[in-house]
Amino acid sequence: EPRLVDSGGGLVQPGGSLRLSCAAPEFPFNGFSFGWFRRRPGHEREVVAGIKRGGKDTYYPAIVNGRFTSPQVDDRHMLNLQMNDLKDEATDTYYCGACGTSLWCRNPHAVGYWGPGTQVTVSS
Numbered sequence: 001e002p003r004l005v006d007s008g009g010g011l012v013q014p015g016g017s018l019r020l021s022c023a024a025p026e027f028p029f030n031g032f033s034f035g036w037f038r039r040r041p042g043h044e045r046e047v048v049a050g051i052k053r054g055g056k057d058t059y060y061p062a063i064v065n066g067r068f069t070s071p072q073v074d075d076r077h078m079l080n081l082q083m084n085d086l087k088d089e090a091t092d093t094y095y096c097g098a099c100g101t102s103l104w105c106r107n108p109h110a111v112g113y114w115g116p117g118t119q120v121t122v123s124s
Contacts, residue, residue, distance in 0.1 A: 002026035002113060006096045009118030016086055016122070022079040022096030022115055029055040029077070035105035036070060036081045038092040039117075045095065045108040049081055053103050061106075086122045093117045 004027070008020040024034070033053040037045040049070040050059035058070050069082045079096055098113040099105035 004096050004113055004115035006115035006118045009120045011121045013124050017084045020081040025077045027098050032098045033102050033105040034079055035097045037095045047106045050104050050106040088122050091122045093119050
């Protein structure tokens with residue numbers, strides 16, 4: 001089964017930045033849409049960035065307030081999530097996901113493949 005591998009999490013001070021990456025070598029970008037999600041303990045995953053099938057258009061929910069961006073996918077089949085000006089409430093486990101039939105990957109129930117997750121901790 002094809003796999004996603006997300007990485008790049010860690011401990012960062014409030015106001016700092018992190019760049020998460022997701023290796024997706026087995027997922028053709030014209031055949032899948034992708035998303036970055038977070039999951040707080042006891043809550044369902046929620047999208048923080050969506051990448052439209054084809055890899056050129058992105059979606060961000062209001063909750064990220066302009067602090068997260070997902071640059072255009074690169075030729076190495078890597079997805080990235082640039083997280084800037086991080087707040088304490090951004091502490092969470094972040095996952096990349098791939099949706100096989102959706103034009104956008106924004107609904108966690110539509111995700112067919114998940115990365116293992118990477119922990120982001122924002123703390124002074």
